[in-house]
Amino acid sequence: GESVGLHLPTLSVQEGDNSIINCAYSNSASDYFIWYKQESGKGPQFIIDIRSNMDKRQGQRVTVLLNKTVKHLSLQIAATQPGDSAVYFCAENQDNQGGKLIFGQGTELSVKP
Amino acid sequence: DGGITQSPKYLFRKEGQNVTLSCEQNLNHDAMYWYRQDPGQGLRLIYYSQIVNDFQKGDIAEGYSVSREKKESFPLTVTSAQKNPTAFYLCASSILQDEKLFFGSGTQLSVL
Numbered sequence: 001g002e003s004v005g006l007h008l009p010t011l012s013v014q015e016g017d018n019s020i021i022n023c024a025y026s027n028s029a030s031d032y033f034i035w036y037k038q039e040s041g042k043g044p045q046f047i048i049d050i051r052s053n054m055d056k057r058q059g060q061r062v063t064v065l066l067n068k069t070v071k072h073l074s075l076q077i078a079a080t081q082p083g084d085s086a087v088y089f090c091a092e093n094q095d096n097q098g099g100k101l102i103f104g105q106g107t108e109l110s111v112k113p
Numbered sequence: 114d115g116g117i118t119q120s121p122k123y124l125f126r127k128e129g130q131n132v133t134l135s136c137e138q139n140l141n142h143d144a145m146y147w148y149r150q151d152p153g154q155g156l157r158l159i160y161y162s163q164i165v166n167d168f169q170k171g172d173i174a175e176g177y178s179v180s181r182e183k184k185e186s187f188p189l190t191v192t193s194a195q196k197n198p199t200a201f202y203l204c205a206s207s208i209l210q211d212e213k214l215f216f217g218s219g220t221q222l223s224v225l
Binding site: 009032034036041042043044045046049089091093100101102103104105106 | 117119148153154155156157158161171203205212213214215216217218219221
């Protein structure tokens with residue numbers, strides 16, 4: 001089975017609030033993690049990535065946190081907007097070979113105006 | 114969608130029929146990939162190619178075939194051997210040995 005999974009399949013937040021999407025992974029040897037956003041009927045779009053030698057990485061309104069001790073990854077979205085409504089996937093690269101990512105099942109984020 | 118074009122957006126397959134999904138990229142990427150996405154599930158790797166005229170099976174290659182005659186193109190054929198072909202198919206590309214994938218907009222395949 002897949003080694004990457006999400007704690008919550010759906011998340012509903014109020015516009016302007018911060019969102020936190022969680023992801024668990026099982027392979028302690030994974031050295032690269034990535035988050036994608038997928039809107040309905042479209043392909044996934046890259047959001048942010050992080051390597052295992054880092055604990056935190058920030059982008060524009062997004063932060064990824066990596067806790068290697070408990071094998072947990074999270075995506076934080078600040079000041080969530082209606083346009084953030086989508087399914088968010090985490091993925092890991094287990095074997096140091098480019099592009100062969102293992103994807104989680106996804107979390108659907110719904111932003112209420 | 115970047116520079117990856119998938120066509121058609123919707124495709125219908127009759128029983129016993131082979132169908133081919135197109136994927137073209139103008140990003141000059143060496144590596145290309147095909148993923149299958151079922152409702153409520155993550156993406157699963159079907160085939161990938163890191164160089165022209167070479168490709169490898171992914172986790173769910175049975176019932177599918179690919180070719181890589183040109184760097185820009187990586188078509189996927191869903192054969193009649195694939196008994197459950199209804200899914201959303203995603204093509205992706207990347208710089209060789211880079212983990213970050215760039216995805217196309219997908220093709221929804223349904224069975225008539």
